[in-house]
Amino acid sequence: GFNASTALVTLSQIPLFVYPVLAGSYSDLRAVGALGAANRILAAAGRERTVNRVGPDGKVETVTEKVPFFEYSTEYNDAAYLAPLIEFAKANGVFNRSLMQDELLGEQANLWEKVAASTGIMQHQAERYSRETALNAAYILEMQDLTGRQDMSVKDFVKGLEDGDITFTQEQARAAAETAVNVSEKSNGPIYAAAGPIASMGNFTSLVYMFKRHPISMMNLIAQTTKRSAGADPEDRRIAQRQIVRMLGVGTYRFGCAYLPPRLCIAELPALVPDSRRCRRPCARHGSKVSV
Numbered sequence: 001g002f003n004a005s006t007a008l009v010t011l012s013q014i015p016l017f018v019y020p021v022l023a024g025s026y027s028d029l030r031a032v033g034a035l036g037a038a039n040r041i042l043a044a045a046g047r048e049r050t051v052n053r054v055g056p057d058g059k060v061e062t063v064t065e066k067v068p069f070f071e072y073s074t075e076y077n078d079a080a081y082l083a084p085l086i087e088f089a090k091a092n093g094v095f096n097r098s099l100m101q102d103e104l105l106g107e108q109a110n111l112w113e114k115v116a117a118s119t120g121i122m123q124h125q126a127e128r129y130s131r132e133t134a135l136n137a138a139y140i141l142e143m144q145d146l147t148g149r150q151d152m153s154v155k156d157f158v159k160g161l162e163d164g165d166i167t168f169t170q171e172q173a174r175a176a177a178e179t180a181v182n183v184s185e186k187s188n189g190p191i192y193a194a195a196g197p198i199a200s201m202g203n204f205t206s207l208v209y210m211f212k213r214h215p216i217s218m219m220n221l222i223a224q225t226t227k228r229s230a231g232a233d234p235e236d237r238r239i240a241q242r243q244i245v246r247m248l249g250v251g252t253y254r255f256g257c258a259y260l261p262p263r264l265c266i267a268e269l270p271a272l273v274p275d276s277r278r279c280r281r282p283c284a285r286h287g288s289k290v291s292v
Contacts, residue, residue, distance in 0.1 A: 011130060021243055023246050024239050030154055033154030034137035034138075034140045047067065047072070048064050081162065082139075085176070089180075094181055134188060135181065136180070138180040139176050141154075142176040222247060
Protein backbone atom coordinates (compact mmCIF):
# COMPACT_ATOMS: atom_id res chain seq x y z
CA GLY A 1 0.00 0.00 0.00
CA PHE A 2 0.88 3.67 0.28
CA ASN A 3 4.32 4.09 1.84
CA ALA A 4 6.13 7.26 0.84
CA SER A 5 9.23 6.42 2.89
CA THR A 6 9.71 3.11 1.06
CA ALA A 7 9.43 4.83 -2.31
CA LEU A 8 11.95 7.50 -1.27
CA VAL A 9 14.39 4.84 -0.03
CA THR A 10 14.02 3.08 -3.38
CA LEU A 11 14.84 6.31 -5.22
CA SER A 12 17.97 6.69 -3.07
CA GLN A 13 19.44 3.78 -5.03
CA ILE A 14 20.48 6.24 -7.74
CA PRO A 15 22.86 8.39 -5.65
CA LEU A 16 23.88 5.63 -3.22
CA PHE A 17 24.71 2.82 -5.68
CA VAL A 18 23.93 3.58 -9.33
CA TYR A 19 26.04 6.73 -9.43
CA PRO A 20 29.09 5.22 -7.61
CA VAL A 21 29.09 2.14 -9.87
CA LEU A 22 28.98 4.31 -13.01
CA ALA A 23 31.39 6.99 -11.76
CA GLY A 24 33.92 4.37 -10.71
CA SER A 25 33.84 2.66 -14.10
CA TYR A 26 33.81 5.82 -16.24
CA SER A 27 34.11 9.23 -14.56
CA ASP A 28 32.12 11.46 -12.23
CA LEU A 29 31.30 14.04 -14.89
CA ARG A 30 30.25 11.47 -17.48
CA ALA A 31 28.17 9.56 -14.92
CA VAL A 32 26.22 12.69 -14.00
CA GLY A 33 25.65 13.50 -17.66
CA ALA A 34 24.51 9.95 -18.43
CA LEU A 35 22.04 9.94 -15.54
CA GLY A 36 20.56 13.18 -16.89
CA ALA A 37 20.28 11.66 -20.36
CA ALA A 38 18.69 8.54 -18.86
CA ASN A 39 15.99 10.70 -17.29
CA ARG A 40 15.27 12.33 -20.63
CA ILE A 41 14.95 8.91 -22.28
CA LEU A 42 12.31 7.91 -19.74
CA ALA A 43 10.52 11.23 -20.19
CA ALA A 44 10.38 10.62 -23.95
CA ALA A 45 8.85 7.16 -23.59
CA GLY A 46 5.70 6.80 -25.67
CA ARG A 47 2.39 7.68 -24.08
CA GLU A 48 0.48 5.57 -26.58
CA ARG A 49 0.73 1.94 -27.67
CA THR A 50 -0.13 0.36 -31.00
CA VAL A 51 -1.78 -2.98 -30.29
CA ASN A 52 -3.49 -5.71 -32.28
CA ARG A 53 -6.83 -6.94 -31.05
CA VAL A 54 -9.85 -8.84 -32.30
CA GLY A 55 -12.55 -6.42 -33.44
CA PRO A 56 -16.34 -6.78 -33.27
CA ASP A 57 -16.33 -8.46 -36.68
CA GLY A 58 -13.94 -11.14 -35.47
CA LYS A 59 -11.00 -9.82 -37.48
CA VAL A 60 -7.69 -8.61 -36.11
CA GLU A 61 -7.44 -4.83 -36.09
CA THR A 62 -4.63 -2.44 -35.17
CA VAL A 63 -5.51 0.39 -32.81
CA THR A 64 -3.67 3.06 -30.85
CA GLU A 65 -4.44 3.26 -27.15
CA LYS A 66 -3.34 5.65 -24.45
CA VAL A 67 -1.72 3.99 -21.48
CA PRO A 68 -1.79 4.82 -17.75
CA PHE A 69 1.28 6.61 -16.40
CA PHE A 70 2.48 3.57 -14.44
CA GLU A 71 3.21 1.84 -17.76
CA TYR A 72 5.61 4.51 -19.08
CA SER A 73 8.86 2.72 -19.80
CA THR A 74 12.04 2.77 -21.87
CA GLU A 75 10.62 -0.35 -23.50
CA TYR A 76 8.31 1.86 -25.57
CA ASN A 77 10.84 4.53 -26.56
CA ASP A 78 11.08 4.51 -30.37
CA ALA A 79 14.60 5.99 -30.69
CA ALA A 80 16.55 3.85 -33.19
CA TYR A 81 19.77 3.77 -31.17
CA LEU A 82 17.89 2.29 -28.18
CA ALA A 83 16.44 -0.61 -30.19
CA PRO A 84 19.34 -3.03 -29.43
CA LEU A 85 19.11 -2.21 -25.71
CA ILE A 86 15.36 -2.69 -25.60
CA GLU A 87 15.58 -5.99 -27.48
CA PHE A 88 18.29 -7.37 -25.20
CA ALA A 89 16.60 -6.12 -22.02
CA LYS A 90 13.25 -7.65 -23.01
CA ALA A 91 14.93 -10.97 -23.77
CA ASN A 92 16.41 -10.95 -20.26
CA GLY A 93 13.19 -10.04 -18.48
CA VAL A 94 14.21 -6.53 -17.46
CA PHE A 95 10.88 -5.07 -18.57
CA ASN A 96 8.75 -7.88 -17.15
CA ARG A 97 5.81 -6.66 -15.10
CA SER A 98 6.53 -6.39 -11.41
CA LEU A 99 4.26 -7.86 -8.77
CA MET A 100 2.90 -4.40 -8.09
CA GLN A 101 2.15 -3.81 -11.77
CA ASP A 102 0.31 -7.13 -11.98
CA GLU A 103 -1.83 -5.97 -9.06
CA LEU A 104 -2.51 -2.67 -10.78
CA LEU A 105 -3.57 -4.28 -14.03
CA GLY A 106 -5.47 -7.23 -12.60
CA GLU A 107 -8.84 -7.57 -10.92
CA GLN A 108 -9.08 -7.03 -7.16
CA ALA A 109 -11.49 -9.23 -5.26
CA ASN A 110 -12.39 -6.79 -2.48
CA LEU A 111 -12.08 -3.18 -1.39
CA TRP A 112 -8.90 -3.78 0.62
CA GLU A 113 -7.11 -5.27 -2.39
CA LYS A 114 -8.25 -2.36 -4.55
CA VAL A 115 -6.91 0.15 -2.02
CA ALA A 116 -3.61 -1.73 -1.65
CA ALA A 117 -3.18 -1.95 -5.43
CA SER A 118 -4.02 1.69 -6.07
CA THR A 119 -1.78 3.08 -3.32
CA GLY A 120 1.15 0.89 -4.37
CA ILE A 121 1.75 2.90 -7.55
CA MET A 122 4.38 5.08 -5.87
CA GLN A 123 6.64 2.16 -4.90
CA HIS A 124 6.23 0.50 -8.28
CA GLN A 125 7.19 3.69 -10.12
CA ALA A 126 10.18 4.33 -7.87
CA GLU A 127 11.59 0.84 -8.46
CA ARG A 128 11.09 0.98 -12.23
CA TYR A 129 12.52 4.49 -12.42
CA SER A 130 15.69 3.47 -10.56
CA ARG A 131 16.26 0.31 -12.60
CA GLU A 132 15.62 1.89 -15.99
CA THR A 133 17.68 4.97 -15.14
CA ALA A 134 20.66 2.72 -14.41
CA LEU A 135 19.97 0.71 -17.57
CA ASN A 136 19.85 3.75 -19.85
CA ALA A 137 22.84 5.52 -18.30
CA ALA A 138 25.10 2.45 -18.44
CA TYR A 139 24.13 1.80 -22.06
CA ILE A 140 25.06 5.33 -23.10
CA LEU A 141 28.40 5.30 -21.28
CA GLU A 142 29.44 1.89 -22.56
CA MET A 143 28.40 2.78 -26.09
CA GLN A 144 30.47 5.96 -25.83
CA ASP A 145 33.53 3.90 -24.83
CA LEU A 146 33.03 1.25 -27.51
CA THR A 147 32.70 3.85 -30.27
CA GLY A 148 35.73 5.77 -29.04
CA ARG A 149 33.84 9.02 -28.34
CA GLN A 150 34.99 9.59 -24.76
CA ASP A 151 36.21 13.06 -25.72
CA MET A 152 32.63 14.20 -26.42
CA SER A 153 30.24 15.38 -23.75
CA VAL A 154 27.49 12.89 -22.98
CA LYS A 155 24.88 15.39 -24.14
CA ASP A 156 26.55 15.82 -27.54
CA PHE A 157 27.09 12.08 -27.86
CA VAL A 158 23.42 11.28 -27.25
CA LYS A 159 22.39 13.99 -29.70
CA GLY A 160 24.71 12.44 -32.31
CA LEU A 161 23.06 9.05 -31.74
CA GLU A 162 19.58 10.54 -32.04
CA ASP A 163 20.44 12.41 -35.24
CA GLY A 164 22.21 9.41 -36.77
CA ASP A 165 25.53 11.26 -37.02
CA ILE A 166 27.22 8.67 -34.81
CA THR A 167 27.05 5.09 -36.05
CA PHE A 168 27.78 1.81 -34.33
CA THR A 169 27.90 -1.88 -35.14
CA GLN A 170 25.42 -4.44 -33.87
CA GLU A 171 28.25 -6.11 -31.94
CA GLN A 172 28.98 -2.85 -30.13
CA ALA A 173 25.31 -2.27 -29.37
CA ARG A 174 24.84 -5.79 -28.01
CA ALA A 175 27.96 -5.52 -25.83
CA ALA A 176 26.75 -2.17 -24.47
CA ALA A 177 23.28 -3.60 -23.82
CA GLU A 178 24.72 -6.58 -21.94
CA THR A 179 26.80 -4.26 -19.75
CA ALA A 180 23.77 -2.06 -19.11
CA VAL A 181 21.61 -4.98 -17.96
CA ASN A 182 24.36 -6.19 -15.63
CA VAL A 183 24.87 -2.72 -14.13
CA SER A 184 21.13 -2.20 -13.64
CA GLU A 185 20.76 -5.49 -11.77
CA LYS A 186 23.97 -5.13 -9.77
CA SER A 187 23.23 -1.60 -8.59
CA ASN A 188 19.54 -2.24 -7.78
CA GLY A 189 19.56 -5.87 -6.71
CA PRO A 190 18.18 -8.83 -8.69
CA ILE A 191 14.53 -8.79 -9.72
CA TYR A 192 14.07 -12.52 -9.21
CA ALA A 193 14.53 -14.42 -5.94
CA ALA A 194 16.53 -17.13 -7.72
CA ALA A 195 19.17 -14.55 -8.61
CA GLY A 196 19.49 -13.17 -5.09
CA PRO A 197 22.42 -13.58 -2.69
CA ILE A 198 23.18 -17.10 -1.42
CA ALA A 199 22.48 -15.89 2.13
CA SER A 200 18.80 -15.51 1.25
CA MET A 201 18.32 -18.90 -0.43
CA GLY A 202 18.53 -21.47 2.37
CA ASN A 203 15.55 -23.42 3.70
CA PHE A 204 15.39 -21.22 6.78
CA THR A 205 17.01 -18.01 5.56
CA SER A 206 14.67 -17.82 2.58
CA LEU A 207 11.87 -17.19 5.11
CA VAL A 208 13.93 -14.85 7.31
CA TYR A 209 15.03 -12.77 4.33
CA MET A 210 11.77 -12.96 2.39
CA PHE A 211 11.41 -9.18 2.51
CA LYS A 212 15.11 -8.45 3.04
CA ARG A 213 16.57 -9.54 -0.31
CA HIS A 214 17.22 -5.99 -1.40
CA PRO A 215 19.32 -4.85 1.62
CA ILE A 216 21.18 -8.18 1.55
CA SER A 217 21.92 -7.61 -2.15
CA MET A 218 23.28 -4.14 -1.44
CA MET A 219 25.45 -5.43 1.41
CA ASN A 220 26.71 -8.09 -0.95
CA LEU A 221 27.52 -5.42 -3.56
CA ILE A 222 29.55 -3.44 -1.01
CA ALA A 223 31.36 -6.59 0.14
CA GLN A 224 32.17 -7.75 -3.39
CA THR A 225 33.36 -4.27 -4.40
CA THR A 226 35.58 -4.11 -1.31
CA LYS A 227 37.06 -7.51 -2.18
CA ARG A 228 37.71 -6.42 -5.77
CA SER A 229 39.45 -3.27 -4.51
CA ALA A 230 42.26 -5.54 -3.26
CA GLY A 231 42.24 -7.94 -6.23
CA ALA A 232 45.05 -8.93 -8.56
CA ASP A 233 43.85 -7.15 -11.71
CA PRO A 234 45.20 -3.57 -11.52
CA GLU A 235 42.48 -2.04 -13.72
CA ASP A 236 39.60 -3.77 -11.94
CA ARG A 237 41.19 -2.91 -8.59
CA ARG A 238 41.34 0.77 -9.55
CA ILE A 239 37.69 0.78 -10.65
CA ALA A 240 36.54 -1.02 -7.49
CA GLN A 241 38.46 1.41 -5.29
CA ARG A 242 36.80 4.36 -7.01
CA GLN A 243 33.39 2.71 -6.62
CA ILE A 244 33.69 1.82 -2.93
CA VAL A 245 34.99 5.29 -2.03
CA ARG A 246 31.94 6.84 -3.70
CA MET A 247 29.49 4.37 -2.17
CA LEU A 248 30.77 5.04 1.34
CA GLY A 249 31.25 8.74 0.67
CA VAL A 250 27.72 9.39 -0.57
CA GLY A 251 26.25 7.19 2.16
CA THR A 252 28.24 8.93 4.89
CA TYR A 253 27.26 12.36 3.55
CA ARG A 254 23.61 11.29 3.62
CA PHE A 255 23.43 9.21 6.81
CA GLY A 256 26.53 10.10 8.83
CA CYS A 257 29.20 7.91 10.41
CA ALA A 258 26.69 5.14 11.18
CA TYR A 259 26.75 4.26 7.46
CA LEU A 260 30.46 3.38 7.56
CA PRO A 261 31.87 -0.05 8.46
CA PRO A 262 32.95 -0.23 12.13
CA ARG A 263 36.65 -0.21 11.28
CA LEU A 264 36.24 3.25 9.73
CA CYS A 265 34.67 4.67 12.90
CA ILE A 266 37.70 4.19 15.17
CA ALA A 267 37.58 7.87 16.02
CA GLU A 268 34.34 7.21 17.91
CA LEU A 269 35.87 4.58 20.23
CA PRO A 270 37.15 7.02 22.90
CA ALA A 271 33.54 7.98 23.58
CA LEU A 272 32.98 4.44 24.90
CA VAL A 273 35.84 4.56 27.43
CA PRO A 274 35.03 5.83 30.97
CA ASP A 275 36.81 9.07 31.75
CA SER A 276 37.24 10.51 35.24
CA ARG A 277 37.11 13.98 33.76
CA ARG A 278 33.55 13.46 32.57
CA CYS A 279 30.49 14.67 34.46
CA ARG A 280 29.54 12.73 37.59
CA ARG A 281 26.38 14.45 38.73
CA PRO A 282 23.29 15.35 36.72
CA CYS A 283 23.53 18.44 34.57
CA ALA A 284 21.37 19.93 31.86
CA ARG A 285 24.05 19.60 29.21
CA HIS A 286 25.10 15.97 29.61
CA GLY A 287 22.29 14.35 31.58
CA SER A 288 24.91 12.65 33.74
CA LYS A 289 27.07 13.61 36.74
CA VAL A 290 29.44 16.52 37.15
CA SER A 291 32.90 16.17 38.67
CA VAL A 292 33.52 18.14 41.83
